[in-house]
Amino acid sequence: MNGKLTKSEALELITPVIDNEASAEEREAFMAYIAHDDEVRQEYQAMKALKSVVRSRCPSAKAPDSLKKFLSSLCSSELSEAEAPPIYDVPCKQTVSSHNNPEQPGDDHDFSNWWYFATAAVVLITALLWGSMSYFNSTANSSVYNLEEYAYQHFTKHDGRLVSPTISTASLGFAEIQLAQDYDMPMTIPELEKAEFKGVVYDEFVPGYSAPLLEYHLSEEDQYIYIFAFRLDKMEEFGKLVRNEEAVNTCTKSQDFHVRNVNGKHVVSWKWNDIWYTAISNHDGNTLASLVKPLGYTNR
Template structure:
């Protein structure tokens, strides 16, 4: 097809091109046309994205036996009807005009049948897609250590503007209890200046405090994420490292997990779970939190 397409001809080829149901010549002619028609090109790109999305998000499922039985029965009855011997030469009692009207009515009925079927298929597909998306969101789980690492890397381990800006641990504890219903002990770290509390979304639909510290001698920041265990379990989508849960039974216990080369130190005080991360080795980080029972190894 070397001739140039008109807009109406190109539009008729839109769906067949997306579905790869045209010849190479037709496809080339269509692509040549939309190169100069921004509107139709946008429609083409949009249709391709929708098709790709539906293909990725709506995986094929095996048809239930009930549907197979229905189709089998339907096809059998249809085959039986088609095998009925035709009857010829029966005079029609209707006039030609009436017969034309009947044929037109039949054609309209078929058109509405196919349109209705298409609407049903589309509605079921959209419903399935939305339910699939919803179940994906509802069933998502988030690992605390991995997301602590992601937040640290997102901010490049630098100062995040605090929601509660104070150098006083006591004031920060009062603010958290009064305004965020989070009663906790804010740890004091050796040689580190407390910079305040960042109260933000840790994972989608779940906010929790992040405590910020600064080691001025090294110009390094330490993030400590804190979680009320009852609220975390009620949320149902946050997951702690199971080895850490088993290891942290007493106030002095802690656990170190390596996440992509960064160490996350976890511990539990009363009903609060702590997850600390910095550029330090896990043991070095744990040694800064005095209540933790860090014991340096002897060479």
């Protein structure tokens, strides 16, 4: 090989050099050429980077026998047709630039641009796909759960009926002791007007976070009331359970409460010390709040 390459020859050597298919002489001549041709060097580096990405993301696998047989039959078919007379393309008319310059320097430049942009497009698509997967994985791992909406989901899931209690008792005091001792949940269990306390269900409220559900029964109406309780410090530590912003701003004193309509059900929230309470039933929100004796609310 001649020691000096033309641009066209250098472009043709990009793939063989990257794939280690070029001879030592060809590789040496290529490296000498790109030392003074920035455009070809950039294309070489872009193709090398692309092949590195593909190699790392798409490990090779052994081809199945069926594919080998298909390729073998295809090659045999092509060999049998090799004796047929060739069909030549109709030559294109010369462009203005090629007519003005017989050496056609624009051909190498056009091929160079096409190769560069094609390589850049593939690299960009690969980066976008990888970024999309990373984004969706990170999104899945950082799910945020709305507290009032999940209270609604639990209520509708059980049709507003009694859920088998973890702590089955009618005593508010006994339930408070059990929650403090067994679940590190010291809290005040509210007394409800005309309602019988049925116990506590300690279970997963949202994936990865458990909370107590206080259950009450109004025998006159045969209606159940759910009250969920959350330690604010544990909820903040969990970081994925969010409260209604208006409710947070409203409930600052012990008798404050907030009503939110979630799909036709009223969810009532309030705060006592470091415990956040969220109640739901089939009642109007103000009616439900009036049943919670310590809130001291009269529904007029």
